[in-house]
Amino acid sequence: MRESVNLSLPCRPEYVSVARLTASFVANQMGFDIEAIEDIKLAVGEACNNAVLHSGNSPTYQLELKNMESSLIIEVKDSGRGFDKEAYKAPELGQLQENGLGLFIIKSLMDDVEIQTFEGNGTKIIMSKDVE
Amino acid sequence: MALKLISNYNEKQNTWNVEIHGEIDISSKSTFKDELLLLNNEKQLDFVFNCENLEYIDSTGLGVLISFYKNVKVNEKNVHFEKLKPSIAKVFTLTGLDKIFSIR
Numbered sequence A: 001m002r003e004s005v006n007l008s009l010p011c012r013p014e015y016v017s018v019a020r021l022t023a024s025f026v027a028n029q030m031g032f033d034i035e036a037i038e039d040i041k042l043a044v045g046e047a048c049n050n051a052v053l054h055s056g057n058s059p060t061y062q063l064e065l066k067n068m069e070s071s072l073i074i075e076v077k078d079s080g081r082g083f084d085k086e087a088y089k090a091p092e093l094g095q096l097q098e099n100g101l102g103l104f105i106i107k108s109l110m111d112d113v114e115i116q117t118f119e120g121n122g123t124k125i126i127m128s129k130d131v132e
Numbered sequence B: 001m002a003l004k005l006i007s008n009y010n011e012k013q014n015t016w017n018v019e020i021h022g023e024i025d026i027s028s029k030s031t032f033k034d035e036l037l038l039l040n041n042e043k044q045l046d047f048v049f050n051c052e053n054l055e056y057i058d059s060t061g062l063g064v065l066i067s068f069y070k071n072v073k074v075n076e077k078n079v080h081f082e083k084l085k086p087s088i089a090k091v092f093t094l095t096g097l098d099k100i101f102s103i104r
């Protein structure tokens, strides 16, 4: 790893833009093209939205951006309520569902995504994007 | 960057024209929703969204658009999106909304 950026953010909507800006900055530094920077920004936004909206009583969450030279690895970790991964269903596109798009968007835009979550024990989403 | 909406009644087309500036995200979605509902309550018309200056939208913003679309459809009106930036068009396509909304 070349270097990493770590942020601890309050679980409040106003701060999600700080996470997005930081991620775009790091992605830009690493030489990602504009389209990839937008993808990364949105994926980070979605992961942070979930930490803010669904973690429950967690006061803060952590964002880590790891510059691996050939890829960017991003971790978003909260210590909230977690969820049952097995019960997760991908959205049925075209069904006009108002929720349930976030994880689907992350998986579509990033090269690799791993979710570690335990009910009552927090959630960590690890995602990476390769520099083309 | 915050969100700013410039809304006008277009007499010629009999539509609400809404210019969206900035970002529709977790912190601006409520303002966005409230302003749209206000217009729709005032006069039930087709909506034309000018997205030339829409820089960012996430799933929470898309959720607002989907629920608003349902509201508008109740009155047999429609929503149209114009001048989407490539990154925004990509999200619409990814989520299948390009097949539901009128995009031009």
Ligand SMILES: Nc1ncnc2c1ncn2[C@@H]1O[C@H](COP(=O)(O)OP(=O)(O)OP(=O)(O)O)[C@@H](O)[C@H]1O
Pocket (backbone or CB within 6 Å): A046, A050, A051, A053, A054, A055, A078, A080, A081, A082, A083, A088, A098, A099, A100, A101, A102, A103, A104, A123, B059, B060, B063
């Ligand atoms: N950090 C988290 N903590 C607890 N539960 C989570 C977390 N992230 C996701 N979830 C659970 O997974 C579900 C799916 O998340 P996803 O982001 O796909 O949709 P959503 O957040 O419900 O809606 P949208 O993202 O479209 O606004 C959530 O509704 C929630 O139950």
Ligand SMILES: [Mg+2]
Pocket (backbone or CB within 6 Å): A046, A049, A050, A100, A101, A102, A103, B059
């Ligand atoms: Mg979400």
